[in-house]
Amino acid sequence: MNAPSPQPPAVRTTCPYCGVGCGVLAQPDGYGGAVVAGDPHHPANFGRICSKGSALGETLGLDQRVLHPMLRQFDGSLARVDWSVALDRVADGFQRVIKRDGPDAVAFYLSGQLLTEDYYVANKLMKGFIGSGNVDTNSRLCMASSVAGHKRAFGADTVPGSYEDLDAADLIVLVGSNAAWCHPVLFQRMVKNRRERGARIVVIDPRRTATAEDADLFLPIAPGKDTALFCGLLVHLANLCALDYRYIDAHTDGFENALARARAIAPDLAATARLAGLPPADVARFFELFHTIPNAVTCFSQGVNQSSQGTDKVNAIINCHLATGRIGRRGQGPFSLTGQPNAMGGREVGGLANQLAAHMGFTADDIDRVGRFWQAPRVATREGLKAVQLFDAIARGKIKALWVMATNPAVSLPRARQVREALGRLDLFVVSDNVAANDTVAAGAHVLLPAAAWGEKDGTVTNSERRISRQRAFLPPPGEAKPDWWMVTQVARRMGFAPAFPYRSAADIFREHAALSSFENGGRRAFDLGGLADIGDDAFAALDPVQWPLPAGEPRHARQPDHRFFAEGGFYTQDRKARFIAPDPPAPSAPAGKDFPFRLNTGRVRDQWHTMTRSGLSPRLGAHAPEPFVEVHPADAKAKNLVDGAFAQVTTRWGSCVLKVSVSAAQRRGSLFVPIHWSDATASAARIGDLVMPETDRYSGQPDAKATPAAIAPVTFAFRGFALTRRPLALPDGTWWARVALAQATGLLLASNDGPATWRERAHAMFGDDAELAELSDDRRGAYRAAAFIAGRLEGCLFIGPAATAPQWDAVKALFETGMLNEAARRVLLSGRSADGLASAGPIVCACFGVGLTAIRDAIQTGAAISVEGIGAALRAGTNCGSCLPELKRIVADVAGTAPAGTGSARMIAS
Numbered sequence: 001m002n003a004p005s006p007q008p009p010a011v012r013t014t015c016p017y018c019g020v021g022c023g024v025l026a027q028p029d030g031y032g033g034a035v036v037a038g039d040p041h042h043p044a045n046f047g048r049i050c051s052k053g054s055a056l057g058e059t060l061g062l063d064q065r066v067l068h069p070m071l072r073q074f075d076g077s078l079a080r081v082d083w084s085v086a087l088d089r090v091a092d093g094f095q096r097v098i099k100r101d102g103p104d105a106v107a108f109y110l111s112g113q114l115l116t117e118d119y120y121v122a123n124k125l126m127k128g129f130i131g132s133g134n135v136d137t138n139s140r141l142c143m144a145s146s147v148a149g150h151k152r153a154f155g156a157d158t159v160p161g162s163y164e165d166l167d168a169a170d171l172i173v174l175v176g177s178n179a180a181w182c183h184p185v186l187f188q189r190m191v192k193n194r195r196e197r198g199a200r201i202v203v204i205d206p207r208r209t210a211t212a213e214d215a216d217l218f219l220p221i222a223p224g225k226d227t228a229l230f231c232g233l234l235v236h237l238a239n240l241c242a243l244d245y246r247y248i249d250a251h252t253d254g255f256e257n258a259l260a261r262a263r264a265i266a267p268d269l270a271a272t273a274r275l276a277g278l279p280p281a282d283v284a285r286f287f288e289l290f291h292t293i294p295n296a297v298t299c300f301s302q303g304v305n306q307s308s309q310g311t312d313k314v315n316a317i318i319n320c321h322l323a324t325g326r327i328g329r330r331g332q333g334p335f336s337l338t339g340q341p342n343a344m345g346g347r348e349v350g351g352l353a354n355q356l357a358a359h360m361g362f363t364a365d366d367i368d369r370v371g372r373f374w375q376a377p378r379v380a381t382r383e384g385l386k387a388v389q390l391f392d393a394i395a396r397g398k399i400k401a402l403w404v405m406a407t408n409p410a411v412s413l414p415r416a417r418q419v420r421e422a423l424g425r426l427d428l429f430v431v432s433d434n435v436a437a438n439d440t441v442a443a444g445a446h447v448l449l450p451a452a453a454w455g456e457k458d459g460t461v462t463n464s465e466r467r468i469s470r471q472r473a474f475l476p477p478p479g480e481a482k483p484d485w486w487m488v489t490q491v492a493r494r495m496g497f498a499p500a501f502p503y504r505s506a507a508d509i510f511r512e513h514a515a516l517s518s519f520e521n522g523g524r525r526a527f528d529l530g531g532l533a534d535i536g537d538d539a540f541a542a543l544d545p546v547q548w549p550l551p552a553g554e555p556r557h558a559r560q561p562d563h564r565f566f567a568e569g570g571f572y573t574q575d576r577k578a579r580f581i582a583p584d585p586p587a588p589s590a591p592a593g594k595d596f597p598f599r600l601n602t603g604r605v606r607d608q609w610h611t612m613t614r615s616g617l618s619p620r621l622g623a624h625a626p627e628p629f630v631e632v633h634p635a636d637a638k639a640k641n642l643v644d645g646a647f648a649q650v651t652t653r654w655g656s657c658v659l660k661v662s663v664s665a666a667q668r669r670g671s672l673f674v675p676i677h678w679s680d681a682t683a684s685a686a687r688i689g690d691l692v693m694p695e696t697d698r699y700s701g702q703p704d705a706k707a708t709p710a711a712i713a714p715v716t717f718a719f720r721g722f723a724l725t726r727r728p729l730a731l732p733d734g735t736w737w738a739r740v741a742l743a744q745a746t747g748l749l750l751a752s753n754d755g756p757a758t759w760r761e762r763a764h765a766m767f768g769d770d771a772e773l774a775e776l777s778d779d780r781r782g783a784y785r786a787a788a789f790i791a792g793r794l795e796g797c798l799f800i801g802p803a804a805t806a807p808q809w810d811a812v813k814a815l816f817e818t819g820m821l822n823e824a825a826r827r828v829l830l831s832g833r834s835a836d837g838l839a840s841a842g843p844i845v846c847a848c849f850g851v852g853l854t855a856i857r858d859a860i861q862t863g864a865a866i867s868v869e870g871i872g873a874a875l876r877a878g879t880n881c882g883s884c885l886p887e888l889k890r891i892v893a894d895v896a897g898t899a900p901a902g903t904g905s906a907r908m909i910a911s
C-alpha cells in the first residue's frame, strides 16, 4: 500500500493587494487551491494579515480566467489562437503603427499589480528600443503626487523611513488615509503602539472613517485644505522658535521663501482653522501635539495624493518635517503609504511616463547612461504622456496602438465612459490579463493574452518601506497562461531586438535591473541594488525580504548608516540639500453650483480591492459591503428626500450611477462618498470612474478623485429581492443589480419596478427551458418566489417582494449550498426562513468568522458582550486579523449611545 504523499511545504510569498506588502505562507491543497496564512518572519507583518489577505485562498478559482491567447474576429467574438499567432499579431501591429506614425503613436499602460520584472522589461522595450516615453501606469492614479513631492523636496523619489518608525513614534498623524481599511496590518501596528506605548494618533480627513475610531484627535478638515493646515503648522512652530535651525542651515535650501508663503496662506492659528474648516481649539491641540512630541511620523495616502493640488499638499507636510529635522530618525519622518502591492517597484523601474529608468530621468546624462547600459539605439528623449493625457491622445487618434497590462482603465480612469469609447478607436488594442471579461476587454481588445496570476507568477515586489520581497509561484499556470515579462520579451524579439531581450527567467531580469540601478551611480542615486546584481538563481529563489539601501557589509555600495534616509542630509540634489517648496495657496472652494451642488469623494471599502477582479471572487469578502453605495450626511439626505437603505442617482457632468443610500453623520455636509470597486461586470450602474472629473495635479498629473461636482436625487424601486444561480442569468432590462460571490453560486441583489406577475412570466426564460420551477406567488402581498431545479438539483432561485419588506437571503444561501433538496426542504427554501428558525445575521462585520451586525448588536443589547473584547469572547469577531476592530468599536459605541452624533454603524448596508 502506498503511503500518503507528504504535504509539500508552504511557499513564502507576498500578498498581492496593498502596499503594506505582507509576507504570506501559501500551502497548496492539491486541488488547485491553497490555504494562506501570515508569514511570522516577514518584517512587514510578522504573521499578521488582514481580511483580504486571509481570504486569498478563495480567489484562486479558474472560472473567470482567460486560459489561451485570443484574437478578435470579424464578427466581434474572441477566438483562441496559438501563442505564436497572437505574438506575431502584437509585434507586427506595433511595428506597422511605428513605421507609419512614429514611436509616439504607441503606448503601454501598466499596473502596480505587475511584478518588478514585468515592469522592467516593458519599460525597456518602450523607452529604450521603441523610443517613446509613452509608458504609464495605474500608479498615476494612486501616488504620483507623492513621487513628485519627494522629487521636489529630496531630489529623488525616496521614502525616508521604515515601518519600525510606526512602532517607535510617539505621535502618528494620518492625513487623507483610511489606513484601518486600506493598510489594515500597518494600522494595527499603529494601534498596538498606542495601546502599549501610549503613542497619540491624529486623523485628518474630511470623512470620519474607521481609522478615526482609534484617534486621540480627529480633524474633519474641509476638502482640499491640507496645505493650509500644514502651512499653519509651519508658521506656528516658527513663531514658537520650535524649528531645528541647525538642520535647516546645514541640509536644506529655500526655507525663508517657504515660510513666507506659509505665512501668506495661513498667518495664524485662527486663519488656519478658518481655512481648514476646523474648530480653532482642535487645530491648537494638533499644533501643540506636533510641537511637544518630537517623535512624530506623518503618514499620507490617497486623500492627499488624489487632488488637483496633491503635490503641494505632500510638500507642505514634508516642509514641517524638514523644518523640525524630524526625518530619517527613529520614529520620525513623513511617510507615504502606497496603495498597490508593487507601485514602489514600478517607481524603481521607471514605469511612470515622467521617469526613464532606475530613478533616472530625461536629462541628457541619464539618457546617455541608460542608452549605453541597455545598448539601446533610440532611447526616448522626453517624457511620455501621463495616464489622463495618454487616454485623451487615444481619443484624439494620436495614439493608435496600446498594450494594457494587468489593469482595468475602462473602470478606473476619470471619465471612464469616454475612455472606453476611446479604446474602441485604436488600430491595435492588446490586453494581457488574468480575466476573460472585464470592462477593458469588453471595450474591444483585439488581442487578449492570458497572464499568469498571483500564485503562478515569480519575481519581486517592493512595499511602502522600500522592502523588496519575493512573490513565488505555488501553483502551475493554468492553460497557456504566461508571465507578462515573457510576453513582452517574445514581442521584443519579434520586433528585432532579440539580443537585448535574452531573458529566460525573472532572476535574469532582476540581475539586470539591479545592475542598472548601480551603473555609474557613485552615490548620486538613492536607489542602488548593486549588491544584488550578481545574485545567483538559487540565491534569488531563496531571497529574504530586503530593504534598500541594502544592508552595509554584505552587498556592495551600501552607503547609509542605517536603513533610513536623510537624518544627516545627503539629499539627491546637486548640492545635496533638500528643497523647501513654497506651495500654491489652496484653491478656493468652488461655490456650490445649482446643477451640481455636492462634492463627490471616492475611496475604498475594507474588503474589496480595485475593480474586484480578484477580491470579488471571495464569498467572505463579498459579505461585508455587498452593494455599491453612496454615503450622505443626514441633513443632506433630508434635504434631498433620501432614505437610508433606499436608492439614489448620483450625477456629474460626465455620467451617472444608481447606488444604495447610506445615511451617515460620518460624512461631511455637502460631500458624497462612493466606493470605487464596482464595474459593468459586477453591477448595473455603479462604475464610479464614469463620474470622476479629469482634472489633474499640474506637477504629478494625478487626477483629482475627491472633489467632482455632483448632484444626487432619490430613485424609487417598488420591488426588491435577489437571485442565486449557478449559471449566467439574463435579467430584464431596467433591473438594478449587484453581483456578490457566494460559496456555491453567484448572488444577485435586485431592485425593480416590475411586479410579481412580470417576474413570474420571465422566470422560465431566465432559468432556461430545461429547468423545473417550484413557485410561490402572492399577488396580494406583491411577492414572487421561484426555485429552479435541473435533474433534481437546485440550480437557481429568485425572490422578489415589496421594497419595504425586501426578502433576506441568508437562509436561502445556506440551503442553496446543499444542492439536492427534498420536498420539505423545498418548502423551507421558498419560505425564505432558516430551517432552524434563527434570524438573519445581517451584513457581515467580521469576515474571518462570518459574524454579522445583527448578532453583534444582539450580544450587546442582551448584555452577553459589552465591549469589543467581550464580543470577541462571545462571538470570536475581531479575534483573528483585527480588520473589523474599528467597526466593532463603533458598533459598541453606537448601541451604548456614546458614538459621535449620528455616526452609528454607518457603513452597514443591509443586504
Ligand code: SF4
Residues within 6 Å of the ligand: 015, 016, 017, 018, 019, 020, 021, 022, 045, 048, 049, 050, 051, 052, 053, 054, 182, 183, 184, 185, 186
Ligand atoms: S494589509 Fe492586508 S491587503 Fe495589505 S498586504 Fe497585508 S494582508 Fe495584504
